[in-house]
Amino acid sequence: MDNIDAERRSKNMRAIKSQDTLPEVIVRRLVRQLGMRYRLKYLLPGKPDLTFVGRRKVIFVHGCFWHQHGCRLVRPPKSNQSYWLPKLERTKIRDVENIAKLNAAGWSVLVVWECELKDEATLRRRLQEFLEPSSEQAGILGTFAENPFHLGMELSRYE
Numbered sequence: 440m441d442n443i444d445a446e447r448r449s450k451n452m453r454a455i456k457s458q459d460t461l462p463e464v465i466v467r468r469l470v471r472q473l474g475m476r477y478r479l480k481y482l483l484p485g486k487p488d489l490t491f492v493g494r495r496k497v498i499f500v501h502g503c504f505w506h507q508h509g510c511r512l513v514r515p516p517k518s519n520q521s522y523w524l525p526k527l528e529r530t531k532i533r534d535v536e537n538i539a540k541l542n543a544a545g546w547s548v549l550v551v552w553e554c555e556l557k558d559e560a561t562l563r564r565r566l567q568e569f570l571e572p573s574s575e576q577a578g579i580l581g582t583f584a585e586n587p588f589h590l591g592m593e594l595s596r597y598e
């Protein structure tokens with residue numbers, strides 16, 4: 440492990456510690472702040488972490504390692520590769536299959552990655568864009584999301 444890795448790792452640990460909670464809990468809190476109601480571990484393919492039955496939408500909160508995000512947080516396991524690699528590969532295939540099944544049944548799927556929790560403002564916008572298609576239909580989403588006035592309002596409303 441080099442210094443940058445060590446630094447990043449301890450920064451991640453601190454970030455996680457200061458939240459004092461799990462990624463799912465953070466996402467649930469952000470969703471609640473948006474005023475949305477959801478079900479936990481609803482019986483659907485892959486047992487989505489949050490299910491919005493009326494909206495026919497689900498959210499998965501994925502750990503970057505277990506679900507092989509391929510982001511900078513993920514490093515291939517150095518030891519026991521014959522055990523880990525097929526296991527991780529199976530998880531990845533299952534994820535793809537579950538999302539395909541959900542889509543085929545008319546469910547929209549959002550995957551939130553563990554590494555996205557570092558930027559809550561951006562994540563909150565992503566959740567909002569996913570859950571509230573009305574702003575999409577209005578066709579002003581891009582400018583709206585980038586508008587600093589709107590962002591300021593959003594921050595003052597939720598924080």
Ligand SMILES: [Zn+2]
Pocket residue numbers: 503508509510511512552553554555
């Ligand atoms: Zn990631």
